[in-house]
Amino acid sequence: MVQATPFLLVLFLALGAHGLSAKKCSLTGRWVNDLGSNMTIMSVNANGVFAGSYHTAVTATSNEIKVSPLQGAQQKGPNQKGQPTFGFTVNWSFSDSITVFTGQCFVDEDGKEVLKTMWLLRSRVEDIKNDWKATRVGNNVFTRLQSQE
Numbered sequence: 001m002v003q004a005t006p007f008l009l010v011l012f013l014a015l016g017a018h019g020l021s022a023k024k025c026s027l028t029g030r031w032v033n034d035l036g037s038n039m040t041i042m043s044v045n046a047n048g049v050f051a052g053s054y055h056t057a058v059t060a061t062s063n064e065i066k067v068s069p070l071q072g073a074q075q076k077g078p079n080q081k082g083q084p085t086f087g088f089t090v091n092w093s094f095s096d097s098i099t100v101f102t103g104q105c106f107v108d109e110d111g112k113e114v115l116k117t118m119w120l121l122r123s124r125v126e127d128i129k130n131d132w133k134a135t136r137v138g139n140n141v142f143t144r145l146q147s148q149e
């Protein structure tokens with residue numbers, strides 16, 4: 001017992017230090033992307049389901065931009081290690097289009113949370129002959145908006 005005590009102490013400290021340093025990435029909160037679009041994600045529930053709002057900085061239409069609702073899900077599998085994958089849909093309230101995003105919530109080397117995403121923007125076309133040009137693809141990087149308190 002006397003010999004085991006130092007070993008257990010070192011093990012405990014090592015596990016504790018690791019636990020403190022392994023910062024997790026949380027989707028909840030306010031985010032801004034590389035285009036200047038703003039997104040707010042409300043709380044993620046126990047099943048990983050979430051909702052929020054999206055204020056895009058750009059549009060492929062000539063319509064006036066309006067804040068639009070989003071719905072999504074974060075992966076809640078049994079082996080989550082803190083940098084979850086997720087997907088969400090933005091149902092644009094000012095156009096006939098819809099966008100799906102998929103990505104992963106990372107903690108970068110500076111300890112900052114970053115969402116790396118790819119998206120598909122589907123526009124409505126009147127004629128099936130135009131289906132080939134109806135979907136745009138791209139990527140966005142989101143960082144957390146700091147509150148101005």
Ligand code: BTN
Binds near residue numbers: 059060061092095098
């Ligand atoms: C539309 O133009 O019909 C709706 C707005 C689309 C905005 C796109 S979605 C992908 C990209 N990322 C953004 O933040 N905005 C654009």
